Amino acid sequence: MNTEFIKKRISVRTYKEQKIPDEILEKVKSFLQNDTGLFNIPITFTILDAIKSGVKSPVIIGADTYIAGKYKKQKNADISFGYAFEKLVLYATSLGLGTVWLAATIDRKSFEKAIDLKEDEVMPAVTPIGYAADKRSLRESMMRKGLKSETRVPFDQLFFKDNFDKPLYKEESGIWALPLELVRLAPSATNKQPWRAVVEKDKVHFYEKKTKGYASEDTGDIQKVDLGIALCHFEIAAQESGLEGQLIQKNPGLSVAEDMDYIATYQLEVK
Numbered sequence: 001m002n003t004e005f006i007k008k009r010i011s012v013r014t015y016k017e018q019k020i021p022d023e024i025l026e027k028v029k030s031f032l033q034n035d036t037g038l039f040n041i042p043i044t045f046t047i048l049d050a051i052k053s054g055v056k057s058p059v060i061i062g063a064d065t066y067i068a069g070k071y072k073k074q075k076n077a078d079i080s081f082g083y084a085f086e087k088l089v090l091y092a093t094s095l096g097l098g099t100v101w102l103a104a105t106i107d108r109k110s111f112e113k114a115i116d117l118k119e120d121e122v123m124p125a126v127t128p129i130g131y132a133a134d135k136r137s138l139r140e141s142m143m144r145k146g147l148k149s150e151t152r153v154p155f156d157q158l159f160f161k162d163n164f165d166k167p168l169y170k171e172e173s174g175i176w177a178l179p180l181e182l183v184r185l186a187p188s189a190t191n192k193q194p195w196r197a198v199v200e201k202d203k204v205h206f207y208e209k210k211t212k213g214y215a216s217e218d219t220g221d222i223q224k225v226d227l228g229i230a231l232c233h234f235e236i237a238a239q240e241s242g243l244e245g246q247l248i249q250k251n252p253g254l255s256v257a258e259d260m261d262y263i264a265t266y267q268l269e270v271k
């Protein structure tokens with residue numbers, strides 16, 4: 001995977017009536033068999049025929065195929081879900097397929113039934129896959145406006161150096177410039193962009209800036225899912241920049257606001 005597809009990805013809610021060729025669907029299927037989760041937490045995916053399985057979303061037009069993902073309830077599973085599902089989204093983008101993360105605007109019961117969701121499992125989100133229509137539906141255009149989907153929070157309001165008091169400007173962020181910029185471009189639920197990061201020498205600590213109402217029994221903590229997406233983008237960009245490091249969980253104990261949860265740290269390899 002490379003950063004080209006992170007830059008190319010955009011939510012698609014209006015699809016062409018064009019069947020996905022079998023060989024492309026086969027590629028998606030074999031991709032989904034890889035274990036792409038984080039912290040050894042597996043995520044499983046199901047490809048659904050919209051008509052046969054009776055699944056739908058009120059904001060989607062024209063898609064006849066969906067992919068749903070789920071995990072067994074456990075610590076960090078929502079982060080792993082975001083990380084794995086975004087890898088799928090980027091892979092689909094590389095195949096020329098449109099996607100959109102859907103957590104709220106779906107007929108959740110029908111999806112959960114179609115994938116036979118068990119008591120101890122959570123299905124945070126699904127995506128349609130297919131070919132983007134030439135023109136967005138009016139509803140989609142209005143949604144994008146309402147969510148300000150074309151914009152992102154400025155770099156120095158998301159990222160900090162050493163502690164949360166000092167903003168980090170892109171020009172001074174050195175090796176972290178590309179990985180952090182690609183975190184900034186990530187999709188998030190209602191475009192809230194809850195990721196924050198503090199750079200400390202050879203480490204980058206990630207935090208979730210929590211907003212009330214994004215965590216529930218049904219979906220898990222959807223903003224932790226957003227953080228998984230951020231970690232996915234960060235790692236892909238770090239790899240492309242030639243950095244060698246890994247994602248670990250070791251809370252540095254920085255002083256943080258009450259609405260902030262520590263998520264993970266990217267640590268450069270010590271040579």
Ligand SMILES: Cc1cc2nc3c(=O)[nH]c(=O)nc-3n(C[C@H](O)[C@H](O)[C@H](O)COP(=O)(O)O)c2cc1C
Binds near residue numbers: 104
């Ligand atoms: C976890 C998650 C859940 C989302 N849920 C929905 C949803 O229920 N309905 C919807 O139309 N878009 C949903 N979105 C898409 C976001 O609104 C979209 O990513 C954001 O507005 C930025 O636009 P972009 O993806 O085109 O860059 C979701 C995105 C994420 C990451």
